[in-house]
Amino acid sequence: MNVRAPLWPIAIARxxxxxxxxxxxxxxxxxxxMPAEGRGLMDWLQLEVTHAAFPLYGLFVEQIVLPNxxxxxxxxxxxxxxxxxxxxxxxxxxxxxxxGLGLSLNLGIGLLEVPGxxxxxxxxxxxxxxxxxxTGAGRVWGLDGLTSRN
Amino acid sequence: xGQEQNTARQATAILRITLGVxxxxxxxxxxxxxxYTADGIVGLFNYLFNDNGGGPAFYRAIxxxxxxxxxxxxxxxxxxxxxxxxxxxxxxxxxxxxAIGAALFFFNLFLAYLGGSEWIWTYVLLTVSALVVALAQxxxxxxxxxxxxxxxxxPPRGPIW
Numbered sequence: 443m444n445v446r447a448p449l450w451p452i453a454i455a456r457x458x459x460x461x462x463x464x465x466x467x468x469x470x471x472x473x474x475x476m477p478a479e480g481r482g483l484m485d486w487l488q489l490e491v492t493h494a495a496f497p498l499y500g501l502f503v504e505q506i507v508l509p510n511x512x513x514x515x516x517x518x519x520x521x522x523x524x525x526x527x528x529x530x531x532x533x534x535x536x537x538x539x540x541x542g543l544g545l546s547l548n549l550g551i552g553l554l555e556v557p558g559x560x561x562x563x564x565x566x567x568x569x570x571x572x573x574x575x576x577t578g579a580g581r582v583w584g585l586d587g588l589t590s591r592n
Numbered sequence: 593x594g595q596e597q598n599t600a601r602q603a604t605a606i607l608r609i610t611l612g613v614x615x616x617x618x619x620x621x622x623x624x625x626x627x628y629t630a631d632g633i634v635g636l637f638n639y640l641f642n643d644n645g646g647g648p649a650f651y652r653a654i655x656x657x658x659x660x661x662x663x664x665x666x667x668x669x670x671x672x673x674x675x676x677x678x679x680x681x682x683x684x685x686x687x688x689x690x691a692i693g694a695a696l697f698f699f700n701l702f703l704a705y706l707g708g709s710e711w712i713w714t715y716v717l718l719t720v721s722a723l724v725v726a727l728a729q730x731x732x733x734x735x736x737x738x739x740x741x742x743x744x745x746x747p748p749r750g751p752i753w
Contacts, residue, residue: 447601447728455720462713562614563714566721569610573603 453532453583456574459567460530463522463542470522475515483515484508486553495554503552521545529574532584539574546571604730605684607721611694612682614718619674628671630664637704645708655704673697681725684735688751691726695719729753 469477476482481489487503494500507514521541528538550564573579580586626632637655640646659666677697680690702715729751731737737753747753 447597447604447730447733449597449600451724451727452600452604455724458716458720462716465713558709560711560714563711563717566610566714566717569607570717570721573600573607576603577600 449577449579449582452573452577452579455570456529456532456535456579456584459542459570459574460526460528462567463526463545464530467519467522467526470515470519472516472519475511475519483518484511487511489556490552493555493557494552496551499551518545528580532580532582532586535580535584535586536575536578539571539579543568543571543575601728601730601733604725604728605733605735608681608684608687608691608725608730608735611691611718611721611725612678612680615674615678615694616682619678622674623671628667630667633663633667633670634660640704640708643708644710645705647703647706651703651706684731684733684737685740686752687731687735687737688726688729688753691722691730695722695726698722 469480470483471477474482475484487508491500491504491508494503522545525538525542525545528534529542546564546568550561550568553559553564554561578586581590622628622632627636637660641652646652673693674697677690677694680686681694698715698718702712702719705715706712729737731753732741740747740753
């Protein structure tokens with residue numbers, strides 16, 4: 443009886459979620475972190491302040507993040523880029539998944555009360571990163587698999 | 593790999609239960625909002641086609657030529673189908689069937705909302721999650737499919753549990 447799950451579907455999901463992160467960079471590209479049209483990073487951060495589900499979080503974004511926008515924008519951009527590349531290629535996947543889990547939880551907390559947002563999206567995203575973390579998802583069809591064999 | 597494969601099945605079981613909860617919570621809300629009626633279905637697609645995406649032209653043509661010709665019948669199909677998929681995923685019964693059904697449903701939503709203001713990756717995540725749950729036969733961990741497997745062995749006609 444087959445009691446074990448195949449790992450390749452998780453590898454495909456890992457790559458797709460890597461593309462998700464890389465695709466999401468297009469509306470927060472440096473140097474101004476604004477897209478040609480539509481909302482940019484600054485707009486979303488302001489929405490997190492206006493519709494904060496947790497007052498302390500809203501206060502943090504308002505008092506700490508927004509006054510140092512360029513620093514945090516670079517931090518977010520580089521972290522999302524690293525997570526996207528890590529998951530897409532399956533390199534340092536557990537680290538990428540851990541960072542991605544943090545980003546997903548941050549998005550979920552920040553956007554929970556923003557109109558039009560669906561909190562389940564971020565719950566699913568966080569869950570997937572947790573899954574990549576516990577399964578070491580880069581070992582199948584990923585660069586982590588090459589390094590572990592070598 | 594064995595330990596990771598066990599962990600993977602348990603992790604995808606959590607994913608399965610979450611998908612089940614999402615479907616059932618949405619089912620109750622849709623029921624309260626009157627979506628599972630002829631008027632509800634027509635109103636939903638009017639909203640999608642006029643204000644929020646509506647997807648590519650071929651998708652609109654298919655919907656106009658099929659569902660919107662018999663919205664009352666489709667409403668009943670949707671009412672029963674969504675509930676069965678949600679329950680199947682929640683309790684892990686005939687999981688691959690329920691999950692493939694859910695994946696098709698989520699992919700339909702992806703097409704419907706494509707081009708609108710919604711974050712389209714939500715529907716990518718849902719579709720991929722349902723497909724992985726199906727392929728991992730995740731009802732075999734913490735689900736009724738594990739009982740079917742113990743009593744009946746491997747399914748004779750394809751992986752339906």
